[in-house]
Amino acid sequence: MTRKLPIRELVLFAGLLVAVLAVYGLMGAAYSTRMLVEAACYAILALGLTIQWGYAGQFNAGVMGFVALGGFCAMLFSVPTNPAFWNTELPGELGRVLLYLVAAIALVYGATKLDRLGIPKRLRTFIAIVLAVVLYMAVIGAMREVTDEIESRAGFIGGLGLPTWVGWIFGGALAGGIGYFIGRICLGLRSDYLAIATLGIAEIIKAFLKNSDWLTRGTATVSPLPWPTPGPGELGFVLARAIYLSITAVVIAAIFFLLYRAYYAPWGRMIRAIRDNEISAAAMGKDINRRRLEIFVLGCILMGIGGAALTSFNSIFDPQGYLPLNHTFLVLVMVILGGPGNNLGTIFGAVLVYIIWIMSEPLALSVMHAVTALGEGWFGWEVGGNLDSRALQARVFVIGLLISLVLRYAPKGLIPEKVPQYD
Template sequence: MNTRRTDTVAAPRRFPLREVGLFLALLVAVLGVYAVMGGAYSTRMLVEASCYAILALGLTIQWGYAGQFNAGVMGFVALGGFCAMFFSIPVNHDFWGSELPGELGLVFVYMIAATLVVIGATRLDRLGVPRKLRTVIAVVLGVVLYLVVINALRGVTDQIESRAGFIGGLGLPVGVGWIVGGALAGVVGFFIGRVCLGLRSDYLAIATLGIAEIIKAFLKNSDWLTRGTATVSPLPWPVPGPEAVGFTLARALYLSVTAVMIAVIFFLLTRAYNAPWGRMIRAIRDNEISAAAMGKDINKRRLEIFVLGCILMGIGGAALGSFNSMFDPQGYLPLNHTFLVLVMVILGGPGNNLGTIFGAVAVYIIWIMSEPLALFLMELAVSFGEGAFGWVAPTNMDSRALQARVFVIGLLITLVLRFAPKGLLPEKVKHHG
């Protein structure tokens, strides 16, 4: 009896020459910064770049995996920073040793009760109340109860600010604040997603940008909770601080923590990307109508990916806030905490986790080093002009060099969009035939 044997030869895997070349170039750039700026400065730069890498991974799964353009990264970063502060700084005994916690808790009970009353009013049509009348009743109750609750809250918060300064923290381990920061960002992202994910991509960007500003304004003006513009510092680290082991070693230990976090997140996201769940998310991104026709719950999956991205942004914001050792609501800026993350994802490649990490580190190095490099070039030009043409040196070269950051980043994103619109390490889409 003859048997037919079919041999299947696997296609040889391509050597990742592009990836290796880019990361070698990045390594050379990092070593160059170490040689020029020293170990302490360079290690701090890498720690901040690693925190931004976590933020960029959160954005790349929203934008790259699901096509959701989130322009409110700053808000989730601020929530993470707030949790890192609130859960880690020491307890304020002036607040907890008084009757103020009970009064504040009673106000929150009133707030929950008022919310339940308004929700109940929106369901009066089930009792036969006409819908227009139901809407009027719900709106009037909402306005009246809001004024009552906010007046009670203002009375308690004024007492907190005058007698205790602010409520203080909980004195818990730093990691608890990071975890809760991710959870809080995810919860806020869930409610935002329920409302905004039905919007078109451009309207989603506008909505998330506005919500981020609302979060920042709340944290900035809640002196009883965050000290507002007075800031809170110092924030503890999850590793021994500079006062114990020195700046360079302390920052190196912090870098090891964030590097482990990135490795775990990268592993989990890569597994999810290649799993059926990841293929479903990309199918929704590429052709929502076809995915819906195959029985996929579009809204549920889009909400899942949005919440997951917000969780990573909260964790990254918490890690960045703890490293800066200061919580300053006014320091959260759209340029630094939204636009810069967007540039990182664009440069690396939306949807490519490895490319996003590369883009985060590369863009942050360019962002940080553009100021001293611009200052060096300006001083060189001025010294040449003074000797050759008798120029008078300007007095504000430092501020002008700082502004060079924006110019360099703008030039960078223009070049990338022109010559590599899918990023330096674009998403690898597998075709099955």
């Protein structure tokens, strides 16, 4: 395998550095550092998507759902405990209902295995469905009584008061666990069908978090969330955000190193073989479904970690704030621009696209004010409407124009995947 000087990468990252320095000069250190922290969090999300789509060809349109799960864990583990809940009998009542839920799941699962006792499969399926419906109605009724009591007496259960990084770890674990369950069901689908399924599941996750006031406070939101580092109140905005940026940079470096080693390992070659020619890989004895599930779960874990880091930095958990435009489409644009399957290109695309996304509004507003002043002075135009809202809409236009240009002139991304060639 021959290696050449990466001229393209050096030129692109030099241009990106110039863009970052220009933002610092125009917007100041506090604003620009905040932008870089958010871009770093989005880079983690984009790395999760690029290994699913770039490595294995799995188009996951449910990024928003896994980001929300990570944010939920960041809130649940870091927020202080709620004495109004824990100093009552409500934890015991909630634990009892959760045990009922576990027992119900175990019973339904056992019913799906009745064919091993000689029961016909159709009868087994009928018994499992009836049992699932009956147990669901019983458990959901008991759960509703307890949760209504929690909301009326304590508001919500509160958090666990643990260090923030614990929430990040469990955010990745929860997203990976849900991803495993989804993958077992949906990975038999292909292309647009998989995208529709994952998008629907993401909306289900968002709806659950939004309507579970006893668990998340729903639309009332939870804030402020603590940081894993000293906050702005202790160090000031610039220094605090710079330290937070260093933490996210370390996380990205660790993820990049592990993915780099995996990509060039036999496991990575096998994943690419399945992506490029699934039939041939199966003929060579590879377990296609297991490997596809592995890559899907790994991507979901990274999305959960990125969502937890982003939620902690914003210091607020709002189930309504997980928008498909921000957490699915924007991440998709980052991957397409950088290059699917190229980890370095994904990081480059994440930072560049987020800079364009953030700066398009103030730049568009400046252009609109200049054109308005020019029109009023030279031609006597009377411009009505709110220019701020129009400038905000320019974000979508700029991103749409950007992705159109990339798909037309660089369909493999600005830093395309370089599959190693061996002699």
